[in-house]
Each structure stands twice: as structure tokens, then as C-alpha cells.
Amino acid sequence: MIVRPATEADLETLARLHNLAFTPGWDAEEIADLGSGPGGFALIAEDPEPCGMILWRTTVGEAEIYTIAVDPAVRQRGVGRALVAAAMTRARRDGAEKVFLEVSVENIGALALYGSTGFSRVGLRRGYYTTGHETPIDAVIMRRDLNT
Ligand SMILES: CC(C)(COP(=O)(O)OP(=O)(O)OC[C@H]1O[C@@H](n2cnc3c(N)ncnc32)[C@H](O)[C@@H]1OP(=O)(O)O)[C@@H](O)C(=O)NCCC(=O)NCCS
Numbered sequence: 001m002i003v004r005p006a007t008e009a010d011l012e013t014l015a016r017l018h019n020l021a022f023t024p025g026w027d028a029e030e031i032a033d034l035g036s037g038p039g040g041f042a043l044i045a046e047d048p049e050p051c052g053m054i055l056w057r058t059t060v061g062e063a064e065i066y067t068i069a070v071d072p073a074v075r076q077r078g079v080g081r082a083l084v085a086a087a088m089t090r091a092r093r094d095g096a097e098k099v100f101l102e103v104s105v106e107n108i109g110a111l112a113l114y115g116s117t118g119f120s121r122v123g124l125r126r127g128y129y130t131t132g133h134e135t136p137i138d139a140v141i142m143r144r145d146l147n148t
Contacts, residue, residue, distance in 0.1 A: 001079065003086040006035070006042040006053065014042060017053045021069035023132070031055065034066055039094065043086050045070075045079050054083040056091065056099075063087075063096035068110070075109065084117045092146045099146060102139040104129055111140070119144040 006014055011028040014035075019025030026034075035042045039059045045052035052070040056063050065087070070079045091099060102125065103110045119142040127136030 001045055001047040001051075001082060003043050003045045003082050005090075006044040008032070010042075010044055010050075013050045014044065014053045014055070017044075017050060017071060018067065018069045020071050022067075025069075026067070039063075041087075041090060041094070043083055043090070045083055047074065047079070052079040052083050054087045056087055058091050058094040058096045061095055061097045063091040063094075063099040065099065065101040068113075080109075080113045081117060084113065088117075088144070088146060097145065097147050099144045101142050102128065103142060105138045105140055114142050114144075117144070 011032055014031050015026060015028040018031065031042070034040055034057070035055055037057065039057045040055070041058070042053060042055045044050055051074045052068070054065065054068040056065045068080060068083055088099065101114065101119070103114060121140050122143045123141035125139040125141060128139035129137040
């Protein structure tokens with residue numbers, strides 16, 4: 001497996017991967033908006049076909065992971081871990097000292113991934129996720145320090 005920076009030519013692939021993981025997923029334009037803004041960055045995993053993506057933004061010493069998505073066909077084989085590791089290396093190089101993200105309290109897979117890649121719970125946003133849920137779902141705020 002390789003993890004490489006995504007380019008403009010990958011936008012449709014990034015959207016396809018995102019839509020395999022989220023309903024509704026983001027389209028290429030939404031991904032381009034987030035990824036091409038200041039500090040925006042996306043990585044794509046290939047094994048050898050595209051199988052995962054991560055998108056984040058680094059600004060003034062802090063990074064925020066916007067999304068990570070792995071093709072359901074290859075989950076729990078280390079693709080997510082490889083994407084997080086590569087993103088953290090790149091974010092650190094871009095000056096990030098800490099990284100934040102939000103994740104649903106019900107997202108067992110993502111909580112396991114982040115917990116095993118050095119993130120800790122630092123807060124809770126009650127009723128944060130409303131789309132597609134009868135009852136709003138809480139979000140855990142997680143943080144990882146990159147200089148320790
Ligand atoms: C979350 C997600 C990116 C994880 O990707 P992945 O490639 O399956 O993760 P990895 O194989 O690298 O697993 C990393 C760790 O998490 C654990 N894990 C991953 N999914 C798990 C699950 N569903 N249940 C329990 N543990 C899980 C793995 O066992 C591994 O644990 P270890 O470090 O102890 O070995 C993937 O499930 C996904 O795309 N989910 C849908 C999109 C999503 O929810 N994104 C996150 C939004 S915040």
C-alpha cells in the first residue's frame with residue numbers, strides 16, 4: 001500500500017471513496033473547497049487501487065481532521081492507521097503542534113482508530129450530528145499533541 005498526496009486529478013476518486021463511507025458523502029466540489037483552502041491537504045491510499053482518503057487543514061499551529069474514509073472492502077487492515085500516520089507527519093511538517101477532530105459517540109471503528117493512533121477525548125458536543133438521525137447524536141472531541 002502507498003499513501004500519497006492527492007491532486008486535482010484525484011477529486012472524483014476522493015468523492016467516490018467518501019461516498020462509500022458516508023451517506024450523503026461529499027462531492028468533488030465540496031472536497032476541492034475544503035482541500036484547496038489555506039492549509040488544506042488530502043492524502044489518498046492505493047493498494048494498488050484507491051482504497052482510502054483523509055482530508056485535513058492546518059492553520060496557525062493546529063490541524064483539524066475533516067474526514068477519513070476507507071473502502072468498506074478493505075477495512076480493519078491498517079489503511080486508516082496508515083492514512084492517519086501520514087497525515088500527522090505532514091501536519092507536523094506544516095507546523096501543527098496539535099490536532100483536533102470530532103467523531104460520533106456511536107462510531108466504534110473511528111473511535112478505535114483514533115484511540116490507537118494517540119488521540120484522547122477532550123470534550124463532548126451534545127446533539128452535534130443531526131443529519132439522518134431521528135435523535136441527534138453526540139460528538140466526542142479528540143486531540144492529539146504532535147510534539148510529545
Ligand atoms: C474509521 C475507518 C476510517 C477506520 O479505517 P480502517 O482502515 O478500518 O482502520 P484500521 O484498519 O487502520 O484500524 C485501526 C485500529 O482500529 C480498529 N478498528 C477499526 N475499525 C474497527 C471496528 N469497526 N471495530 C473495532 N475496531 C476497529 C482496528 O482493529 C485497529 O486497532 P489496533 O490499532 O488495535 O490494531 C473506517 O472504518 C471508515 O472509513 N469508516 C467510515 C467513515 C468514518 O466513520 N470515518 C470517521 C469519521 S470521524
